[in-house]
Amino acid sequence: MxxxxxxxxxxxxxxxxxxxxxxxxxxxxxxxxxxxxxxxxxxxxxxxxxxxxxxxxxxxxxxxxxxxxxxxxxxxxxxxxxxxxxxxxxxxxxDNSPSFLGGLVQSTIVMLRAAPRVAESFVHGGGVPFVEYGKEHVAAIDRGNRPQYQFHLVKRWLPAMPDVVERLEAGAEAADIGCGSGYPSILMAQAFPNSRFYGFDVSEESLDRARTDAHSKGVADRVEFQRVSATELPETRKFAFISSFDAIHDMVDPRGALRGIRRALADDGVYMMVEPRSGDTLSENLNGQGALMYSMSTLHCMTVSLAHGGEGIGTAIGQNKVQELADQAGFSRVRRLPIEHLAQAFYELRP
Ligand SMILES: C[S@@+](CC[C@H](N)C(=O)[O-])C[C@H]1O[C@@H](n2cnc3c(N)ncnc32)[C@H](O)[C@@H]1O
Missing domain, CATH: 1.10.10.10 (Winged helix-like DNA-binding domain superfamily/Winged helix DNA-binding domain)
Known part of the structure; x- marks a missing residue:
């Protein structure tokens, strides 16, 4: 030895x-x-x-x-x-600093509480459903992500797609998929008063928080939060802009979700997909960030998908996987947006 x-x-x-x-x-x-x-x-x-x-x-x-x-x-x-x-x-x-990490620490502790259940799933299969992580989990996700959205969404991220900003300024309908507590939709409604925003999620707890926040910020007349799965988005309404933040890799059926998003997107629309910044292979992720991603995946992201017999795509969703999902859903153009971020990657998908 x-x-x-x-x-x-x-x-x-x-x-x-x-x-x-x-x-x-x-x-x-x-x-x-x-x-x-x-x-x-x-x-x-x-x-x-x-x-x-x-x-x-x-x-x-x-x-x-x-x-x-x-x-x-x-x-x-x-x-x-x-x-x-x-x-x-x-x-x-x-909590309002762009570099606040208290929410991430809180999420980590909430996820660790699920460790005994996750261990059981290694033996018997299945997983831990999202709802069983409880109220604090939803609050911690919101708390962890909110400063990022507040400081960067309107000022840095959307301007990477000038035609999207132009359309939102002129007046358009937009949707956020897996909207959670809804802060991105609320911020966009504040920034683009001519546009209407819809947030779709399957978590009642998250939607309740989103509705309360929209009311308190005075934008509830232009932001609607509905319990709709990404796989069942309304086909009648065609959105000019769709976004999803840190949501697709958690889903039971991420491929069905992208197909749903493609169906709900106008032919000249844009879908911005924000997912963890990851390499395409395990070898590329052999570092501290990779250790965090695979751990969070096992303790939460993958297990919430497997809990419902899902694909369990996992947190480490690299660009090749995004391209594969986009191709299968019928998007013809995928571009990695030139936005620097330590933990997230930004993709623009067009029909
Ligand atoms: C990690 S959270 C991200 C929430 C929010 N986008 C944010 O950035 O704070 C993932 C969200 O995806 C939602 N979700 C999972 N499966 C979904 C589905 N099939 N349709 C819509 N939302 C879904 C979950 O309920 C959860 O709110």
Whole structure:
């Protein structure tokens, strides 16, 4: 046995275990408001943090120790004070920052809760249905994605398709498939007051959130959220623009979904498909991002599809797979849009 190799792997494995435990601690800190309490407050003792957050000092002290050991907060041994640097606060204390990762951490914890059920599925088949991940899952997906949409959808992503922007400005009908909590449709309705938007999803929990949000933002007269599967989109209505964000790879029947989208798209329409940024082969994904994708796929994306006897396409959906789905659905042009993003890839599909 190569001892050095074993030692190296031991360190690597301990790093993974520590990361998992820390994710739990970050989740707790986020849930009880510790990051928000510390943001911009300078150096604080554990007692001051506890008072500021209205929490039990002993718990807070242990949590701070873990955060300091992991380099998430800074510790000054002389004054026994903890500081949460503003560069870190943007990622964990500010839900409205474009780099906020609190939603991703929350999603990860929600997915980990399903691990025992997923393990059973390895043995007996099937999977864990989306609805069984519960309300918090829907909220966490929304929370994780919302800042991206808020900062980039209208300003950076749509302008990659100038004819789409022109048509939405003039007035058109558009649909978002697998709309979840509906924020992209709401943002587009705010940006393009001459257009009408439809959000389709199969999750009642998500649709309820979407409708409430559209009302509160004053756009409910031009945004409609309906419980319709991508495979059963209305054939009578032809949309000038269709989008889907992080949704197709989760579906029971992704090929049927793309066929449904093709049928519902006007012949001169555009479909923007946003899916995880992935290589086409396992060899291309042998890195940290690949580890996250395949893990999330197993703990959620693939299993929610397999739960209903679906294809279980998985999170690592590369450009070749997108091309294959597009070809099968009858799209004749597929273009990878020149949008830089760490985790997502953007495709423009035309009939
Ligand atoms: C990961 S979530 C993404 C939600 C939203 N697009 C976002 O970016 O926040 C995937 C969504 O696809 C929806 N979905 C799954 N199968 C569907 C289908 N056949 N038709 C429509 N929506 C579906 C799920 O209910 C879920 O809301």
């Amino acid at each position: 190569d001892k050095a190799k074993r030692e190296k792997f031991l360190k690597q494995l301990m790093g993974h275990v520590s990361g998992a435990a820390l994710s739990g601690m970050i989740y707790v800190g986020d849930q009880v408001g510790l990051f928000k309490a510390m943001a911009g407050a300078g150096g604080l003792t554990s007692a001051e943090v506890a008072t500021k957050a209205g929490l039990q000092e002993r718990y807070v002290r242990e949590w701070l120790s873990a955060m300091a050991a992991a380099g998430i907060v800074e510790y000054d041994a002389g004054s026994e004070r903890f500081t949460f640097p503003e560069e870190h606060a943007a990622l964990l204390a500010d």
